[in-house]
Amino acid sequence: MRLTDPSHTDWFKSTYSTGAENCVEAAVLLDGMAVRDSKDTSLTPLRYTTSQWAAFCDGIVSGAL
Structure with missing residues (x-):
């Protein structure tokens, strides 16, 4: 679901989190990410x-971050 209001969207964790306690969740919005x-x-x-x-993603891929 892609909305502009992050409180009404589907949140997901990275597949790299593997159940760890210190995770962030992300949501795809119409105008970006939350x-x-x-x-x-x-x-x-x-x-x-x-x-x-x-x-941000380019910085990760290039090794700058």
């Missing part, structure tokens, strides 16, 4: 535009 702490989902999620999320 990220939240999986231990306390009542906290306001961080929101990133599509271009911000792409730059």
Whole structure:
């Protein structure tokens, strides 16, 4: 589900988390991504535009982050 309001979307954990306690969850939004702490989902999620999320992913792939 892709919405602009992260409180009404489907959240997922990385397949790399393997049940660890210190995880984040992500949600795909119409205008980008949202990220939240999986231990306390009542906290306001961080929101990133599509271009911000792409730059973050590029930084990971290139080794800059």
